[in-house]
Amino acid sequence: MLVWGDVTAALEATQRCVLVSILEIAGSSPREVGTRMVVRPNMTFKGTIGGGRLEYDVLHEAVLMMKKTVSSFQTRSYALGPDLGQCCGGRVKIAFEQFDLSNLKTAHDFSTQEEVGNFSTIANVCGSDRLERHVLPAHASDENGPAVALNQGKLTERFGEDRPHLYLFGAGHVGKAVVLAMASLGFKISWVDERAEIFPKYVPSNIRCIHLNEPQVIVKNLEPGNYVIVMTHDHKRDHAIVDAAVRRSDLAFVGLIGSATKRARTLSRFKSSGISEAQCKQLVCPVGITxxxxxxxxxxxxxxxxxxxxxxxxxxxxxxGDFRLAC
Known part of the structure; x- marks a missing residue:
């Protein structure tokens, strides 16, 4: 979730909003520390802290806070079982932070920075006073620490998203459906096709359309850990792209749309061109859950x-570390 873009949009639309953040959890919880929501006065919101009675009560608390227009920052703890009747046995601590139009410039500045990349801030928490966040230098940020932490009156936070980068080759019927399915799933998507006219006029902000006559040339310059899925209108082009992809050993995923027959033919061509067995195993074809x-x-x-x-x-x-939060 890009927090500050949602805060900016809320302020521009309704002049007031509350940023809700999960500060601490103990035991089972529907979401993790650092999960956030931006709530507007009419109880519409972006993001979710897990739904259910917890979210219902938090939404009402945020709206009540905006009606009082008194405190700017406050925290509240919820015992999910005794207080809310949820089957979770855990406890969560929630931070509520109110913004108005006087915060718009700061929200806009942070939104711009958030679009560029991740950053961390620190602020002194003094009762219910308004927070003044200061951006931390990169060397002072703890990338392995919690996304939000309140210790001894100091609130440290990380903003931005670590989005895996998917390169989707092919803008046909299935390509368009894949973009729609994945638009909200936390990926950055580069959508590649040689036919510029085939792309939709409007796409979500995390999707970049690339018109390129020889799309396989991109593959050599991809960053390690990128994802590749191939579904162009040309089988020869499909093969050229996946051939370039499996010759690398540092991509997170290499998928090819097709059948078992297409997989067998592709692997046969790989072997005849000197691609090793280990490299061949990187290819997922047919792509998708079988x-x-x-x-x-x-x-x-x-x-x-x-x-x-x-x-x-x-x-x-x-x-x-292998863990999962559940409720």
């Missing part, structure tokens, strides 16, 4: 999106 047999573009897209989410979560577990 239990979904439908050939409808929308169903294929959901299948692919689910498969990439599984890969993404496995990578996150490896990098941050």
């Amino acid at each position: 239990d979904i047999k439908s050939k409808k573009p929308s169903d294929i897209a959901i299948s692919i999106a689910a498969q990439l989410l599984v890969v993404k979560e496995k990578q996150m577990s490896i990098s941050k």
Whole structure:
């Protein structure tokens, strides 16, 4: 979630909003520390802290805070079982921070910075006074620490999103369905096709359309950890792209739309061109969850999106430790 863009939009639309953040959790919780919502006076909101009674009560608390127009920052703890009747046995501490039009410039500045990349801030918390955040230098930011922490009156926060980068080759029916399915799933998407006219006029902000006659040339310059999915209108072009992708060993995912027959032919051509067995194993073809047999573009897209989410979560577990929050 890009917090400050939502804060800016809320202030421009309704002149007031509350930023809700999960500060601490103990035991089971529907969401993790650092999860946020931006609530408007009419109780519409962006983001979610997990739904259910907790979110219901938090929404009402945020709206009540805006009606009082007194405090700018406050915290409240919720015991999910005793207080709310939820089956979770945990406890969460929530921060409520109110903004008005006097915060608009700061929100806009932080929104611009958030679009560029991740950054961290620190602020002194003095009762219910308005927070003044100061951006921390990169060397002072703890990338492995909690996204939000309140210790001894100092609030430290990280903003921005670590979005995996997917390169989707092909803007046909399935490509369009994949973009729709994945637009909100936390990926940055570069959508590549040689036919400039085939792209939709409008796409979500996390999607960049690239018109390129020889799309395989991009593959050599991809950053390590990028994802690649290939579904162009030309089988020869498909092969050229996946050939370039599997010759690398540092991509997170290389997928090719097709059948078992297409996979066999592709692997045969790989071997005849000197690609090793280990390199061949990087190719996922057919792409998508195999239990979904439908050939409808929308169903294929959901299948692919689910498969990439599984890969993404496995990578996150490896990098941050294997855990899951549940309610």
